Structures are given as structure tokens and as C-alpha cells.
Amino acid sequence: MFPSRLEQNQLKASIAASYNKLYGQFSLNELQEVGNYRILKIVGEGSFGKVYLASHRLTHQKVVLKMGSKNDPNVVREVFYHRQFDYTYITRLYEVIVTENYVWMALEYCPGKELYEYLLTKKHIPLPECSQLFSQIVGAVYYAHSMKCVHRDLKLENILLDKKGQAKLTDFGFTRECATKGILETVCGTTVYMAPELIERKPYEGYKIDIWSLGIILYTMIHGTMPFDEEDELKTKYKIVNSFPVFDCNLINAEGEDLITKLLQKDPQQRPSLTQVLQHPFLQSYGSDILDKTEKIIKRQSHGSKNFHTKLERRLLKKLKQTGFDTQSIKHSVNKKKCDNLSGMWHLLLEKEKRCEVLRHPRRSRSVLSVKKVFDTTAPSRKSTDDNKSNYPLSKATSLKRIISMKSDSASIRQPTNLSQSKEAKKGPSQNAELSNGGGKSSKKPNFFNKMSNFFKNKKQTGSSAESRSTSPTSDPADKRNHNKISFESRKSSPQRSPPRPGNKTTKSVPHLGHNVTDAKEGGAKLKIEEPVLKKFKSNSSSEVSRQTSLGNYDSELDHRPLAVTGLPSFDESKNGVQKVRPISILSQQSEISNDTYNSEYSTDGNVSNSKANSSLSSNTNKTASNVVLSPNVDGYDNSSLQSRITAKRSMSIMSSASSASEKSSRTDSFYDISTASSPKTMDLRAMSTYSNSDTTLPRVSVGSHWLAKRGRSPVGRRGRLPQRNISRKLLNHSSSAAQSVIQEESSFDDDNAGDLAEPDIVPQLDSPDIMKELNDTPSKPQTPNLEAEHPLIDRRPILFEMGRSLSGGSSRWSHNFSEDQLPPPRGDDEHLELGIADDEDNSLED
Numbered sequence: 001m002f003p004s005r006l007e008q009n010q011l012k013a014s015i016a017a018s019y020n021k022l023y024g025q026f027s028l029n030e031l032q033e034v035g036n037y038r039i040l041k042i043v044g045e046g047s048f049g050k051v052y053l054a055s056h057r058l059t060h061q062k063v064v065l066k067m068g069s070k071n072d073p074n075v076v077r078e079v080f081y082h083r084q085f086d087y088t089y090i091t092r093l094y095e096v097i098v099t100e101n102y103v104w105m106a107l108e109y110c111p112g113k114e115l116y117e118y119l120l121t122k123k124h125i126p127l128p129e130c131s132q133l134f135s136q137i138v139g140a141v142y143y144a145h146s147m148k149c150v151h152r153d154l155k156l157e158n159i160l161l162d163k164k165g166q167a168k169l170t171d172f173g174f175t176r177e178c179a180t181k182g183i184l185e186t187v188c189g190t191t192v193y194m195a196p197e198l199i200e201r202k203p204y205e206g207y208k209i210d211i212w213s214l215g216i217i218l219y220t221m222i223h224g225t226m227p228f229d230e231e232d233e234l235k236t237k238y239k240i241v242n243s244f245p246v247f248d249c250n251l252i253n254a255e256g257e258d259l260i261t262k263l264l265q266k267d268p269q270q271r272p273s274l275t276q277v278l279q280h281p282f283l284q285s286y287g288s289d290i291l292d293k294t295e296k297i298i299k300r301q302s303h304g305s306k307n308f309h310t311k312l313e314r315r316l317l318k319k320l321k322q323t324g325f326d327t328q329s330i331k332h333s334v335n336k337k338k339c340d341n342l343s344g345m346w347h348l349l350l351e352k353e354k355r356c357e358v359l360r361h362p363r364r365s366r367s368v369l370s371v372k373k374v375f376d377t378t379a380p381s382r383k384s385t386d387d388n389k390s391n392y393p394l395s396k397a398t399s400l401k402r403i404i405s406m407k408s409d410s411a412s413i414r415q416p417t418n419l420s421q422s423k424e425a426k427k428g429p430s431q432n433a434e435l436s437n438g439g440g441k442s443s444k445k446p447n448f449f450n451k452m453s454n455f456f457k458n459k460k461q462t463g464s465s466a467e468s469r470s471t472s473p474t475s476d477p478a479d480k481r482n483h484n485k486i487s488f489e490s491r492k493s494s495p496q497r498s499p500p501r502p503g504n505k506t507t508k509s510v511p512h513l514g515h516n517v518t519d520a521k522e523g524g525a526k527l528k529i530e531e532p533v534l535k536k537f538k539s540n541s542s543s544e545v546s547r548q549t550s551l552g553n554y555d556s557e558l559d560h561r562p563l564a565v566t567g568l569p570s571f572d573e574s575k576n577g578v579q580k581v582r583p584i585s586i587l588s589q590q591s592e593i594s595n596d597t598y599n600s601e602y603s604t605d606g607n608v609s610n611s612k613a614n615s616s617l618s619s620n621t622n623k624t625a626s627n628v629v630l631s632p633n634v635d636g637y638d639n640s641s642l643q644s645r646i647t648a649k650r651s652m653s654i655m656s657s658a659s660s661a662s663e664k665s666s667r668t669d670s671f672y673d674i675s676t677a678s679s680p681k682t683m684d685l686r687a688m689s690t691y692s693n694s695d696t697t698l699p700r701v702s703v704g705s706h707w708l709a710k711r712g713r714s715p716v717g718r719r720g721r722l723p724q725r726n727i728s729r730k731l732l733n734h735s736s737s738a739a740q741s742v743i744q745e746e747s748s749f750d751d752d753n754a755g756d757l758a759e760p761d762i763v764p765q766l767d768s769p770d771i772m773k774e775l776n777d778t779p780s781k782p783q784t785p786n787l788e789a790e791h792p793l794i795d796r797r798p799i800l801f802e803m804g805r806s807l808s809g810g811s812s813r814w815s816h817n818f819s820e821d822q823l824p825p826p827r828g829d830d831e832h833l834e835l836g837i838a839d840d841e842d843n844s845l846e847d
């Protein structure tokens with residue numbers, strides 16, 4: 001029967017609606033999915049593009065999707081190194097998806113965001129928490145160094161906090177290996193975090209510059225301000241080379257001061273090894289614990305122990321096989337660290353399984369851990385010369401608290417104050433981590449020890465319970481772990497503060513610009529304590545301009561004044577009033593960056609790309625400014641002015657190259673040494689033939705204003721693009737110049753020519769009396785690229801980086817696999833289990 005007219009119309013309408021819906025989906029501008037990941041929301045913005053929170057469609061695990069340009073060599077670098085790391089305190093790279101234009105990295109989601117932001121909210125981090133977080137950070141660097149990799153851009157912004165508040169090192173865009181080249185010369189990192197030898201453009205030992213940066217990080221964590229930070233970039237550099245950090249004895253203890261002083265030794269050789277750092281008394285038991293565990297992990301991984309050997313892994317593999325998965329392919333992907341959709345799925349599934357395992361067997365591992373910690377508490381703890389309260393070992397305290405709570409059957413007698421304290425403790429990331437490790441949740445779920453304590457409790461008279469109940473939580477020594485009690489407030493009134501050191505290196509109270517002055521009584525005397533005041537800062541960074549000065553061809557000078565003149569909109573006053581500038585990571589590619597070199601290697605169609613290099617900034621735009629600021633007579637170089645600088649800032653990661661030669665070599669240098677790199681020769685030839693700097697020869701001022709419009713990014717972003725990132729959040733203040741990460745790639749410094757490079761005329765000292773003259777007189781000295789000389793291996797190296805292709809399920813995009821031949825030996829089992837951390841991981845995300 002023919003449908004009625006009405007029915008026909010209804011059918012038509014229905015078809016039209018479906019059609020429109022589908023069309024709407026096709027024409028949506030918003031990204032909805034990438035590979036197997038469904039985009040949920042934007043969680044950040046990198047120098048190249050947005051960073052998304054996404055959900056893995058098969059496992060529903062949340063990840064972060066970070067996009068990068070296929071043309072950006074640093075993305076290759078980042079992926080190459082990052083995928084090799086398998087360590088608790090390094091964000092895991094699950095999968096790499098290469099689309100037509102972009103490289104997408106599926107990373108472990110860290111809802112705690114950056115340590116930088118955490119510091120902003122806290123103003124400064126209490127010492128015990130610093131010990132714990134810093135131990136984790138050092139552990140991550142120790143692990144990377146053990147794999148012969150240097151990070152070269154260690155800073156607060158590159159340390160994320162996971163849901164447990166654990167530190168996670170990330171952003172390996174500047175990383176390189178040091179196995180083939182012990183001495184480097186690439187100027188690289190963020191200025192305020194840069195070691196003196198980098199500032200002076202001396203050939204440097206990669207590991208040592210990381211150690212310096214750790215010193216800056218620790219200082220900033222404790223003080224909430226940066227040790228060497230001036231409005232003017234050159235002043236900052238001068239200070240890095242010539243000044244010493246000023247310690248605020250209201251915030252730091254003698255041990256912390258000792259550790260920072262060692263880390264910030266001007267002479268790289270005098271800096272301690274990371275083993276020594278982890279064993280330093282300031283890090284209490286955390287450092288040595290992490291050292292032990294990390295060494296075990298490294299040993300196991302270096303022995304190439306196989307994946308899929310744990311019970312959990314075997315069970316998961318079996319399940320997958322039964323479901324019809326090609327488990328051989330999965331094993332292959334995982335063992336070869338392909339970071340393709342198979343290994344990505346495997347790791348996400350495994351994490352989910354671990355979470356389920358913990359739920360099935362609640363707290364078993366935690367109980368075991370707590371036993372260890374209980375026994376640890378019997379060992380004599382390192383005594384701090386400082387306030388005992390503030391240095392009370394967190395883990396021990398937690399364990400003690402657990403024991404006490406077990407004795408008194410905490411489940412039944414838990415007092416509201418205890419609960420509130422535990423809530424308080426959860427606020428801090430370290431506490432979170434501690435609770436997850438130790439006993440924070442132990443009272444909620446029955447475990448062996450709770451059962452035991454219940455048993456003994458039942459044997460007792462009810463009076464004993466009442467007695468326990470009446471125990472004041474504040475009398476519990478474990479309460480000392482409460483960071484809030486060891487906060488700045490308590491420290492202020494501590495009569496046991498380390499006295500000011502003789503000389504002007506240490507001050508009793510550092511007058512901070514823009515800080516609130518509060519009164520506190522110390523030993524009966526009234527002491528003026530100046531707390532940092534949060535205030536919004538002007539994001540006044542400009543891109544770096546290549547400029548050869550007497551400092552060599554160091555090129556990352558910022559001229560902030562034009563920016564200040566242009567008048568950035570100032571941020572609103574923040575809640576807690578601390579003025580902080582968020583250092584922005586920028587990679588400024590200044591000259592002859594042969595991005596196309598890499599594009600071709602990643603090209604999905606296999607064609608050699610002819611994309612142009614996108615950067616090269618003219619270099620002589622701010623000589624006047626430089627001259628002014630480098631004058632030794634400029635105030636700010638003495639200690640009094642040191643005291644007046646207070647603001648910590650979010651640093652701007654900039655990868656800038658000084659000269660054509662340097663840049664060319666840098667782009668290749670980063671890769672020709674590593675096994676997955678494409679043929680350096682090909683790369684360089686193409687770079688030279690296709691180089692165009694038309695895009696990037698913007699004068700600094702115009703660059704700056706461009707950036708200003710965007711608020712927060714250098715126009716030539718780290719990924720070689722115009723800035724896309726708006727910084728609308730509170731920023732660690734930066735007095736004027738947003739500090740910047742710089743990578744000025746080494747012009748292939750070889751050990752052979754180390755002597756040449758170390759010659760004084762090439763590496764002038766910042767405190768040289770002639771520095772002004774040099775700045776005025778020395779024109780830019782473009783270096784002629786001598787690629788063969790710079791890269792002696794250039795002809796001998798085979799094409800090492802091959803791309804495989806596999807269809808990334810769930811989308812029409814293609815996922816590229818890296819050549820297996822270039823992969824590091826398969827690394828072993830799950831160190832999370834060994835660390836006793838991840839086996840109880842709960843992957844439910846905070847948001």
C-alpha cells in the first residue's frame with residue numbers, strides 16, 4: 001500500500017534530519033576524535049597547539065592528547081626519547097598517532113597540572129613536601145640520566161602532578177642522548193634555569209646542566225621565587241654567572257640550603273652526582289628510597305627483562321587472546337616500544353586491570369608497604385637542625401599514624417578532627433601520594449592489620465577504647481606530618497630557625513618587592529616576615545632574536561622594554577596575592593631550521609617534503625637594550641638588588657639558534673646521533689636548498705607586539721609557529737621578561753675540538769670588563785655551516801628512521817610505527833609494582 005501523503009512527508013523529514021545530522025558531523029570544525037581517542041575537552045595549550053583530555057574508546061581510560069607539527073624536529077625528538085622511558089615519575093607516552101599534518105601524542109593524564117601552578121597556589125612549598133616532591137623529580141632525572149639522556153629543559157612547568165600528587169617529568173622536546181657525545185654545546189633550556197656554562201656558551205656536560213636546573217627548581221619550590229631573575233634577561237644571565245642565591249632563613253633550613261648551594265655550584269664539576277643528591281639529608285628517607293627503587297628498575301630494564309611476565313600481564317594477555325586479539329602483535333608492539341595503537345591499548349588496559357586488581361584485593365600491597373614503613377620508623381631518623389616539626393618525615397609519620405589508628409581501631413573512634421586533618425593532608429600532592437602509598441585509605445577498607453587490631457581490641461576492655469578515643473589527635477606525633485602545620489606560619493615563629501649566615505649570602509628576612517610584611521615573634525623579638533604577594537604580572541615576552549654578541553652567538557636576549565611600553569593588559573590581582581609571572585615555553589627557531597627535513601621522514605605519502613624552514617629571526621634589533629643591561633654598573637648585580645628581585649616566573653621555553661651553522665647543525669645534531677634519525681646528510685642538503693626565512697625575519701618588536709596580542713606566547717613558538725596559547729591563568733610572576741627556554745643547538749661540538757671551543761675569545765666571560773665594548777662592537781658573526789666537519793658521522797650513518805604504517809583503528813587516520821630496529825632493547829616488567837605505587841593505582845580521574 002502506497003504511504004499516505006502525510007507519511008511521505010514524515011519520512012522525508014526524517015531522512016532530511018538524518019542527512020543533516022551526518023553532514024553536520026562532517027562539517028564540524030571542532031575536533032572530536034583522533035585515532036582511538038575521543039576528545040573530551042581542552043586541558044592546556046602548548047607552544048604548538050592545544051592539549052586535549054581524551055578518552056580511549058576501547059578502555060575508557062583518560063589520556064592527554066598533545067599535538068605537534070610533523071615539521072617540527074623537536075616533536076620527533078620528544079617522541080623518540082619519551083617512548084623509551086618507563087618510569088613512575090615520568091609521564092607515560094602511550095601512543096603516537098601521525099596524521100596528515102600533525103603528530104599526536106597520547107600521554108598519561110596528570111590532573112594535578114604543573115608544579116608551577118601548584119607553587120602558585122601555595123606561594124611556597126613546605127619543606128617536607130619539597131623533600132618528597134623533589135626526590136621524585138630527582139628520581140626521574142636520575143632515571144633519564146641512567147639511560148644516557150639529558151633533559152635540558154628542567155623547570156617547574158615541565159613537572160606535572162598526577163592525581164596522587166606525585167611529580168611526573170614531561171616534555172622531552174630538548175632531550176638528547178649523551179652516550180655518543182659527552183660534551184655538548186647547544187644552548188638550550190630556559191634562561192632562568194640555565195647553568196652558567198650555558199650562559200657563557202661553554203661546551204658543557206649535559207648531566208651537569210640538569211643538576212643545576214634541579215637546584216633552581218628546589219630553590220624556587222622552597223622560596224616561591226627564583227634565585228636568579230631580573231627584569232632584564234642579560235642581568236639575569238649576569239647573575240647566574242656571578243651571583244649566589246640568597247636564602248630566606250624563614251623558609252629554608254640548613255640542609256636545604258646546603259643542598260641548593262651544592263646544586264648551584266658555578267663549577268659544574270663541583271656539583272654533586274644525583275646519587276649524592278638523593279642521599280642528601282634534606283631529602284630525608286624519600287631520596288634514598290627512590291634511589292634504591294630506581295636502581296632496581298634500571299637494573300631490570302637494562303637486563304632487558306621481558307614484559308608479560310607478571311601474573312596480571314599474563315592474565316590480561318590470555319583474556320585478549322580469548323577475545324580474538326592478535327596477542328603476538330601486541331607483544332611485539334609493546335616489547336619494541338612502538339607506541340602504536342596496540343601498545344597504547346595494552347598499557348591502558350593494563351592500568352585498568354591494575355586498578356581492578358586493587359579493588360579485588362584491597363590494600364594488600366599497601367599493608368605490606370606499611371609494615372616496612374613501620375619498621376622504618378624505628379630507625380633513627382636524620383635530625384634536622386631546623387624545626388623538627390617541619391622536617392618530620394612524612395612517610396614515617398603516616399605509618400605511625402596508621403599504627404596508632406590501628407591500635408585504637410580508627411574506624412570506630414575516628415574523630416572529626418582526624419578526618420578534617422586527613423582531608424587537609426589530601427590537599428597537598430605529597431600527602432596524596434603518601435596516603436595512597438601508606439595508609440590514608442586504610443581505615444576505610446579492612447585489611448590484615450585492621451583485622452588484627454580489631455581482634456586485639458576485642459580482647460581489651462571497652463575502657464581501653466575509650467582511652468584511645470580520648471587521645472587527642474594533636475598529640476599524635478604523626479600529626480607533625482600535616483603540612484599545614486609546618487607551613488610558613490609555623491616556621492615564622494620557630495625559634496630554631498637557622499641563623500643567618502655571615503656575609504650577605506643569607507639573610508634573615510629577604511625583603512621582597514611587592515610582598516606583604518607581617519609581624520612574627522621569634523624568640524621574643526619581633527621579626528618582620530615578608531610574605532610574597534601574589535599579583536598578576538604582565539606577560540611581556542617577545543620572541544628571541546638571533547644575535548651574536550660577545551657572549552658568542554648566544555641569541556636569546558629579550559628586549560622587554562618595548563613590550564612593557566606596548567602595555568600588556570595586566571592580570572587581575574590573584575587570590576593570595578603573589579605576583580608571579582608564568583614563564584612561557586617557546587622555541588624560537590631563528591635560522592635555517594630545516595623542518596622539512598623531518599617532514600619528509602614522517603610523510604605519509606613517502607614524498608620528500610619541500611616545506612620551508614619557518615624561522616629565522618633577524619638578530620640585530622636590540623643591541624641597544626643589551627648594551628644597557630649588561631653594563632656592570634647597572635644596579636641589580638649586588639646583593640641588595642638581589643633581594644629586591646622576588647618574583648618567580650613561568651619560563652618561556654625557546655629553542656633558538658644563533659647562527660645558520662649552529663642552527664643547521666642543531667637540527668641535525670639532535671638526530672643524527674640518535675639511532676632513529678633520518679639521514680643527516682639528506683636532511684642538511686634539503687635544509688640548505690629549501691631554506692627560507694621569509695616567515696621569521698620579523699623584527700623583535702613586531703614579533704613582540706604580535707605576541708602581546710596573543711598574551712603569553714612568543715610569536716615564533718617553540719614549535720616554530722605563531723603563538724596560539726593564551727595564558728589566562730595566574731602566572732608566576734616574572735618581573736618583566738618572561739623567562740625563556742632556549743635551545744641553541746650546538747654546532748656539533750666534538751670532543752676533538754673541545755679545546756677550540758673553549759678558547760676565551762669564543763667563550764667570553766660575562767663579567768669581562770670588555771663586555772660592553774664587545775656588545776657594542778661585535779657584529780653578528782654568521783657562521784658558515786660546515787656540516788661535514790660538524791657531523792663527522794654524516795656520511796657514515798645509514799638512514800635509520802623508518803616508518804611503518806598501520807591503520808589506526810576507529811578512524812581514517814594512519815598511525816605510524818617507528819622502525820623496530822631502532823628501538824631500544826625491550827625493557828622489563830612493571831616497575832610500578834616494584835615501587836609499590838602503581839599496583840594500587842586508581843585510574844579514576846579527578847575531573
Ligand SMILES: Nc1ncnc2c1ncn2[C@@H]1O[C@H](COP(=O)(O)OP(=O)(O)OP(=O)(O)O)[C@@H](O)[C@H]1O
Nearest residue numbers: 044045046047048051064107108109110585653718
Ligand atoms: N600529561 C598531561 N596531563 C595534564 N595536562 C597536561 C599534560 N601535558 C600537558 N598538559 C597541559 O598542557 C599544557 C601545555 O603542555 P606542554 O607544556 O607539554 O606543551 P608544550 O608544547 O611542550 O609547551 P612548552 O613548549 O611551552 O613547554 C601544560 O601546561 C599542561 O597544562
